[in-house]
Amino acid sequence: MKNILDRNQDKADEVRKLLREKNVVMVNLISSPGAGKTTLLERICENLGNKMKIGIIEGDITTDRDGQRLKKYNIPIVVINTEGGCHLDSHSISKVLDLFDLNALDVLFVENVGNLICPAHFDLGESFKVAMVSTAEGDDKPEKYPMLFREAKAVLLNKTDLIPYTNFNLSNFKKDLIKINAQIPLFEISCTSGDGLREWFEWLSEQLDIFIKI
């Protein structure tokens, strides 16, 4: 019996060990395309940029548009183009870690390629995964993509300000999420209006403390 993804797992273990030594927390951010990952990173840079030293790895199938959007925050950003690949893997992460000064970082956010299935299966060596969904996508995602909602350490429900204009049913979404993972913390946020972001930032800061102390 051999694990088919052994190569990915071995490299992920290496990445995790290196980041542990350097005391850097890596957050693997996973969502569908358009759920608001880049906007979330903008809000993180604006609100937490003076409290923690942030680095970003931008996974994109093609183009560096997301990377360009984040340039204004003057933080280290590396773009990985997967050239068609629907997720990042640990080898691509390992290759770009050399481009960061890890001694000068507290947290490294990885914006994975927009997709709810594939990224959930590939360990990047992250400290934890965060799943993000937006109300415009519908309220039925947890049961459709159980692996992600089991693997993630938190769920962000973005675009709550759009609920009145969609058929998104918050109570159905919560029921669906509880069915798959009743223990996962859910943050209802709007990266546009700023609603709910404070609670999420507080949780994130607590997690960084926990991971750095371990």
Place this chain on the structure above:
Amino acid sequence: MHEIRIANDLSEIVLEVASNEKLSVVSRVNITFGEMVQIVPEIFDFAFREAVRGSIASEAVVNFEIIKIKLKCRECGNVFNLNGSRFACQECNSSDLEIIAGKEMFVKSIEGE
């Protein structure tokens, strides 16, 4: 479409093992996937065919075994197969569960001569 990447990794393992074992042809590859992996066998098979095209494994049959999701309750110790999609203990209703089977992605054996 994680099938493509997983099929590529599988093809590398198959060809490496075949070379180590000095096989001239690979006839069958037996693999195990857990239900959580959400592999679509038809897509996987297609991706694997592409990955091994022109190699000694090009005619290999891929035999899938799908493993049910099995959970262990951290509260009462009950071990059970997931029934439907609700992750809750069937004895005590706790949601504090460990997935003990269902995430597998294994090559069980490779047949050839």
